[in-house]
Amino acid sequence: MTTQDVLQTIREQDVQVVDLRFMDFPGQWQHLSIPAQRLTEKSFEEGFGIDASSVRGWRAIEESDMLVRPDPDSLVLDPFSDVPTLILNCTVADPITKRNYDRDPRYAAIKAEQYLRTSGIGDVAYFGPEPEFFIFDDVRYDTTANECYYFVDSVEGSWNTGRDEGPNLGYKIRTKGGYFPVPPTDSMHELRNTMMLTMLQCGMEAECHHHEVATGGQAEIDLKYGPLLRTADHLLLFKYIVKNVARRAGKTATFMPKPLFGDNGSGMHIHFSLWKGGEPLFAGDGYAGLSELGLHAVGGVLAHAPALVAITSPTTNSYRRLVPGYEAPVNLAYSCHNRSAGVRIPMLSAAPEAKRLEFRCPDPSCNPYFAFSAILMAAIDGIKNGTDPGKPLDKNIYELPPQELAQIPRTPASLPEALDELEADHEFLLNGDVFTQDVIRAWIDWKRANEVEPVNLRPHPHEFALYFDV
Numbered sequence: 294m295t296t297q298d299v300l301q302t303i304r305e306q307d308v309q310v311v312d313l314r315f316m317d318f319p320g321q322w323q324h325l326s327i328p329a330q331r332l333t334e335k336s337f338e339e340g341f342g343i344d345a346s347s348v349r350g351w352r353a354i355e356e357s358d359m360l361v362r363p364d365p366d367s368l369v370l371d372p373f374s375d376v377p378t379l380i381l382n383c384t385v386a387d388p389i390t391k392r393n394y395d396r397d398p399r400y401a402a403i404k405a406e407q408y409l410r411t412s413g414i415g416d417v418a419y420f421g422p423e424p425e426f427f428i429f430d431d432v433r434y435d436t437t438a439n440e441c442y443y444f445v446d447s448v449e450g451s452w453n454t455g456r457d458e459g460p461n462l463g464y465k466i467r468t469k470g471g472y473f474p475v476p477p478t479d480s481m482h483e484l485r486n487t488m489m490l491t492m493l494q495c496g497m498e499a500e501c502h503h504h505e506v507a508t509g510g511q512a513e514i515d516l517k518y519g520p521l522l523r524t525a526d527h528l529l530l531f532k533y534i535v536k537n538v539a540r541r542a543g544k545t546a547t548f549m550p551k552p553l554f555g556d557n558g559s560g561m562h563i564h565f566s567l568w569k570g571g572e573p574l575f576a577g578d579g580y581a582g583l584s585e586l587g588l589h590a591v592g593g594v595l596a597h598a599p600a601l602v603a604i605t606s607p608t609t610n611s612y613r614r615l616v617p618g619y620e621a622p623v624n625l626a627y628s629c630h631n632r633s634a635g636v637r638i639p640m641l642s643a644a645p646e647a648k649r650l651e652f653r654c655p656d657p658s659c660n661p662y663f664a665f666s667a668i669l670m671a672a673i674d675g676i677k678n679g680t681d682p683g684k685p686l687d688k689n690i691y692e693l694p695p696q697e698l699a700q701i702p703r704t705p706a707s708l709p710e711a712l713d714e715l716e717a718d719h720e721f722l723l724n725g726d727v728f729t730q731d732v733i734r735a736w737i738d739w740k741r742a743n744e745v746e747p748v749n750l751r752p753h754p755h756e757f758a759l760y761f762d763v
Contacts, residue, residue, distance in 0.1 A: 628687050
C-alpha cells in the first residue's frame with residue numbers, strides 16, 4: 294500500500310477517524326485517534342506528536358516529545374468502531390533528529406528484516422505463530438496491603454459440574470479434556486467462528502481454530518505464516534479482535550500464560566523459516582529433512598534459548614507454564630516428534646517449502662516485535678557460527694533414566710533466572726544494531742523493577758495455606 298492508497302481508501306470508505314497505533318516497550322498496543330481529514334500525504338513523513346513520558350519503558354518527562362509515523366502498508370478498517378475508522382500502525386521517531394527510536398519494538402523488527410538481507414543469508418524470514426488463550430465469564434483480582442487474590446470462572450469450567458446454574462445443563466470440559474470435543478461440550482465454537490471470520494474480514498489469513506486442552510474456554514486460532522514485521526502487526530490485531538469479540542459476547546479473553554492451576558497453560562509455538570530468491574533455505578537431506586543451514590539455525594536457537602526466553606516468555610507467570618514433568622517444552626533439544634523439546638521440526642508435509650522450525654517455548658504474553666526479532670537473530674548467529682545442535686531428542690522424555698535426563702539442558706525456572714541469562718548472553722542481539730545495549734539494559738531493568746520485585750515482595754495466597762499455622 295502507498296500513501297495515496299490510504300487516502301483513496303479514506304475517501305471510498307467514508308472514513309471519519311484514523312486510529313494511530315504503536316507498541317509500548319513491554320508489549321501493550323497503544324493508540325491515539327485523529328479526524329480523517331488531518332491525515333495527509335505529508336503526515337506519513339512528518340508524523341504526529343505524542344507525550345512519550347507516560348509510555349512504559351520510554352523517555353523521562355524532560356525529554357518526552359516523540360513522533361508516531363504511520364505505515365501505509367499496515368492499513369486495516371476497524372471492525373469494532375461505531376464510525377468508519379482506519380487503523381494504521383506506526384513507528385516512533387525523535388522529533389529533533391527525525392531518527393527512529395531504538396526502544397520502539399516495531400523498529401527492532403524492521404531492523405531485524407534489514408539485517409537478514411544485509412547478512413547475505415536470506416531475504417525473507419517467515420513467521421507463523423500459534424497463539425493460545427482463555428475465554429472466561431468472570432474475572433476478579435486485587436492486591437493490597439491486607440489481601441491478595443484472584444478469581445476466574447467459566448460456564449464450561451470443570452469446577453462447575455455441581456453448580457446450580459438454573460439449570461446446570463452439564464457438558465463441562467474435564468480438566469485437560471478440552472482437545473477437542475464437538476459442541477455442546479465445546480461451548481465456545483460459535484464465538485471462535487466469529488473471531489476467525491473477523492480476522493478474515495480484516496485481511497488476515499487464519500488457518501483453523503479449535504478448543505485447546507484446558508478447561509475454561511482455552512482456545513487456539515492459527516495464523517498463516519508471513520514476513521516477520523507483517524506477522525507481528527497481525528498478531529497485535531489478532532489479540533485486539535479476540536478480546537473485543539469476547540467482550541461483545543459478555544465474556545473476557547486473556548493471553549496470560551497460566552491463569553488456572555492444575556490445567557494446561559497457554560503457549561504460542563512459533564514456526565519460522567528463512568528463504569532466499571524464492572527458495573526455502575531449511576530444506577535438505579539431513580535430519581528430518583533439514584539442510585545444514587537449517588541445523589545450524591537450530592543450534593543457534595538452542596544455544597541462546599536460556600536468554601531468548603527472557604524475551605519470548607517474558608512474565609513471571611510464564612514460568613508457571615514452563616515446568617518440567619509435563620508437556621511443557623522445557624528441554625533445550627530438538628526433535629521431529631517429541632513435543633517436550635524446545636525446537637520441533639514439523640513433519641506433516643515433505644514439500645521443501647513446508648520445511649520450518651517450531652520454537653515451542655514462547656507464550657502469547659510476549660512482545661511479538663521483540664520476540665520474532667530475537668529468534669531470527671539467534672538463528673542467524675547459529676548459521677554464521679556453524680553451531681552444532683547436537684543429537685536430536687527422539688526418546689520418551691518420561692522414560693529416561695535420571696542420569697541421562699540430567700544431561701539435557703532446560704529453560705530457566707523463573708523470570709529472574711531468564712533475565713540473568715539475557716544479561717550474560719545478548720551479544721548476538723546487537724548485530725546489525727537490531728537491539729541496542731540501551732534496549733537490552735532497559736528491558737532487564739524494567740522487568741526486574743516492575744514485575745520481578747513486586748511479585749517477590751508480596752505474600753502469595755498459597756503461603757497462607759502452607760504456613761499460617763507455623
